Amino acid sequence: MSPPMLELTQVSVEFPTDRGRLRPVDGISFRVEAGKTLAVVGESGCGKSVTALAVMGLLPQGAEIGGGIRLDGEELLALTPDQRRARRGGAMAMVFQEPMTSLNPAFTAGEQVAEALRLHQGLAPDAAFARAVEMFARVRIPEPERRARNYPHQLSGGMRQRVMIAMALACRPRLLIADEPTTALDVTVQAQILALIDELKTESGTAVVLITHDLGVVADHADEVVVMYAGRVAERAPAASLFARPQHPYTIGLLGAAPRLEGGVARLASIEGTVPDLLHPPPGCRFAPRCPFALDRCAQQPPLAAILPGHDVACWRAPLDTLLEAAA
């Protein structure tokens, strides 16, 4: 097994708030290899975006991070703020959901990509702009020369997201974090953008962390999957194994809750209730209050344990197959 490009070990994030200490990420561990895509899946408030910001060093002031985050062997949490800033945009880059708010409306798209190249690769302004135009062509922006001279408001949503990807990839980062990169886009444009990320990953060996709520996207684009619930890892597995033999009741509920294109399902499997308040999380397994399989023992937090090779699940009931046999 090759050494991971990114490795998170027991990462926790805490914020002090008026109502007490909030811990949106509570002991997350995973690793991503070069040239592979790890998908982080979960619903609003599960901590997936906070995890991404912790890796990038973009958490707001006052956030306390525990655990370890290693990029290509280097412990990021031990770096000075200046050193971390130098890694951002160079060794690691991030693409956000809403490209309009990530681009500066006062500069042309080409200037903004060129700026990254000047800062991180030390290119002269003219060379940087020429390289930005090249990047536009690589992410298949039609008429790259002209588009590089456009301001963000003159570009469509899909085009803006291509500019963000061009900017993120301009410096050949070792790690790309894409946080819901296609959620704001139409389905035909989404398919183009995801295909582009896959292609560039294969070409340059970048490790990709793809944060999404869409299990269809995960099935098509991820090698490994981490399912998060209320700040913790519920299940972690190779994508094929997760879809073939999902083990955590939350994963099973999520798979059943998404309506399927081929139809034939009379009623969606809905997970009753809502996600817990993280200021007052339930004791033990945080999914237990919504879990149809819960036992008394679930008042204790189950460890993340291997059920199949490389397939870990945090559930006392796992593997659920024994339960099915008992019910049959």
Place this chain on the structure above:
Amino acid sequence: MTAPLLELRDLAKGFPVRDAIGRRRGAVRAVDGVSLAVPKGSVLAIVGESGCGKSTLGRLALRLIEPDSGQILFEGEDLRTLSPAALRARRRDMQLIFQDPFASLDPRMTVEQAVAEPLRLHRIVPRAQETQRVAELLSRVGLRPELARRWPHEFSGGQRQRIAIARALASQPKLIIGDEPVSALDVSVQAQVVNLLQDLIRELGLTFVLISHDLGVVRHIADRVAVMYLGRIVEEGATDAVFRTPRHPYTRALLAAVPGQGQGPAALLEGDIPSPIKPPSGCRFRTRCPHAQAICAEIPPPLAGAVHRAACHFQDSLPAAPAARETDAGGERLRRLQAYFTDQKQRTGELA
């Protein structure tokens, strides 16, 4: 086929486009000659990507915005010929649910006030019975009646959408138009609200128009589907027929682009939707269509066919669409495990 509750005939609406200093610079034909019929008690979905005109069409159907031309027949009566007073009275029969439950509820009204407003407006029940009726409506949408005194900000997105649904049901409408009613919700909450909508449609005999870009949700609840592209219907038919044997190249591309079908890289559509200010001549999809020929630039294809209609010159000679693979991820094991979620109330006892 039952008589349509709602029928749109050749409906059109344009919006002026102005430049930075307000000079008129042409018009967007947001809806351009749309004809559709919604049979009583059925669910019609209108699908398409941003800017295709689906939301405008929904508002036109309720005459919330004034069409430029065409007819809106509700139970056979043209809404465009009604006096303002008669239209207002008619409104109790038709309601709209929006995408964003954070924006559609007045933050200064309690849940009870929000749900009671349509009761009072349309004099549905005497004042004395209002509280009772609000409580019934809240339980109908799966909320505890005690929550009536609370304010919208105290609720999650899913709960707010339930409140919006209760408010829509208050006037006992015959028709509900839902404009992306579950798109802003997380998937587990979305499933709860989809199940609720299906129950309500069936139990109350509602006619429902679902405006959505989510083809999974559409497949799950619609009886018929209309696909829109740049202001026009390009395909319309029974949901099963449209999803299994799409006749328009745009519908095929749209279906192929939905992730998670296990087909690997689908034939991707190139480019973006053209500007609606200057739509392509002839067939509006021709600039992105892999099958386009000379005739497509000259003659707009009519929406042709009897029950399954499509607007494509070559709909009868297109290569067979790749059959949607029956991806049976997880199979029988997953289905049985999910059965615990579907009726977990009964199951709780069994497992304990």
